[in-house]
Amino acid sequence: MVFMKAALYLIPGKLGESSELESVIPANNLEIVKNIRHFIVESRKCAVRFLIEIDRDFPVDQCTFTELSEHTDEKADLKGILSWLEKGEPMGVLSDAGCPAVGDPGSRAVELAHKKNLEVIPLTGPNSMIMAVMASGFNGQNFAFNGYLPVKNGEREAKIRQLETRMYRENQTQLFIETPYRNEKMFETLLKTCRLETKLCIAAGITTESQFIKTKTVAKWKESPKPQIGKIPAIFLIYK
Known part of the structure; x- marks a missing residue:
């Protein structure tokens, strides 16, 4: 059983469809993701595909997905985007490919987490x-x-x-x-x-x-x- 903190986990994804998941992302990270139910994502479709690849029985219907992408208005009110984390639930940030928050709009969620003094945990993966x-x-x-x-x-x-x-x-x-x-x-x-x-x-x-x-x-x-x-x-x- 993986110990989970109430933190914002930055979850790297694959860089391409033909990548083998286990060859680019550590097994421990995959176990961490299996214990998260609330995600901030670049696109819901890519996020769900990634989660199902981790576990074909991943309880997607029990998850929440908040999209934060290049199309999100820069002036959009993001105050509630970390509400689950503020309630003590771990949250994850997923990019469509590679590391979130690096050349990726997920950085806005990370910035907000620091402003709210919430813990941020970057996970290992391909960049x-x-x-x-x-x-x-x-x-x-x-x-x-x-x-x-x-x-x-x-x-x-x-x-x-x-x-x-x-x-x-x-x-x-x-x-x-x-x-x-x-x-x-x-x-x-x-x-x-x-x-x-x-x-x-x-x-x-x-x-x-x-x-x-x-x-x-x-x-x-x-x-x-x-x-x-x-x-x-x-x-x-x-x-x-």
Whole structure:
């Protein structure tokens, strides 16, 4: 029996459908999740799928799910979102993939928990950003995650040049992500915009059957076949 505190548990999920649950998430964490009935989730559908994968008999009908996503109004009143925790019941935060509250709206719930002096417990699990840094060969002591870059032409190129300049000046690895269907456009823009000597790592489908992780200079990428990353979640990293 796992001892449960009245705390906000931050529960990492899988990074892709083909990941084996037991291979990426510790068994003890799965036991903790089995004892939680109140969840703050990015989407209810993904959360239920994850819980059923943990235990096909998970009592979903006995659970509460409060959605907190990118579509949640920034001015929305979240005062009651931790009501179960304030009553002494453990609560969990679930992202659609990977670690909640990292590049994820769940951070708003965590911020509120600290304001209310409620305990927060992060659980171990896959994090695509950290794993990408690990596998890139780039500076792992000084790096920055920049989220999504601008979509508009011109603005995107300007942001890439800004990050590249910062990377050379501060010896800082720069990470960013893109919506999977725009990955190939991002790749083409990077080759067009970055210096030939700049190193580019593409880390896609981490922990899944379609995992692809390669680091090359921009010059070498231009000579190589285009990576097949059109529909796969990917992290892009640049370094000198």
